[in-house]
Amino acid sequence: MEIKLINKSHHPLPQYETQASAGVDLRAYLPQPIVLKPMERVLIPTGLYLELPLGVEAQVRSRSGLALKKGIAVLNAPGTVDADYRGEVGVILINLSTEDFPIQDGDRIAQLVLARHERASWQLVEELSSSDRGTGGFGSTGIQ
Numbered sequence: 563m564e565i566k567l568i569n570k571s572h573h574p575l576p577q578y579e580t581q582a583s584a585g586v587d588l589r590a591y592l593p594q595p596i597v598l599k600p601m602e603r604v605l606i607p608t609g610l611y612l613e614l615p616l617g618v619e620a621q622v623r624s625r626s627g628l629a630l631k632k633g634i635a636v637l638n639a640p641g642t643v644d645a646d647y648r649g650e651v652g653v654i655l656i657n658l659s660t661e662d663f664p665i666q667d668g669d670r671i672a673q674l675v676l677a678r679h680e681r682a683s684w685q686l687v688e689e690l691s692s693s694d695r696g697t698g699g700f701g702s703t704g705i706q
Contacts (some may be wrong), residue, residue: 563618563676570650571609573668585623585673588653592667603637603656606671614645614676621675622653628671633659636672643674 569575576586591609598604614620621640628634637654653672657663665671695703 563615565615565676566613568611569609570611573609576610576674585675587625587670588622588651588672588674590653590665590667590669590671592665595664595666598634598655598657598663598665600657600660600662603654606653606655606665608651608653610651611648612643612651613648614643616645617678617680618645619643619677619679620651621677622651623673623675625670625673632663633657633661634663634671640675 567575571589571591573589573591576588578586588608588610591607596604612620620643622636622643623640624634624636635656635658637656641654643651651674655665655671
């Protein structure tokens with residue numbers, strides 16, 4: 563899939579780190595370093611602007627290493643970049659740890675995954691077909 567991209571940062575284009583990687587890393591594009599304090603959230607610019615094809619979204623997700631080791635997560639994960647959005651891709655980070663987290667220009671802060679999607683046409687009905695699960699909600703299928 564070919565994606566049109568403007569890179570206003572001085573960082574390399576996003577790239578897949580391994581042959582089987584689903585996402586590419588997004589880098590912080592900052593004029594100066596910042597410190598994300600515990601429970602603080604911030605919008606980090608990337609300097610990237612995308613033109614996605616219809617039927618494709620870009621999902622901004624947490625990097626697993628940052629989440630596990632540092633408690634840093636994408637707050638609205640996955641954040642969606644729609645095909646008709648032409649603004650800068652930003653990353654809303656939150657610090658869920660008890661320690662300050664410094665962010666430098668060029669740090670890999672999130673990942674971007676491209677995903678195809680469908681548009682629904684809603685059909686109003688009086689009842690739905692039955693299923694084994696039925697109306698069982700959260701936790702209804704057990705833990706084992």
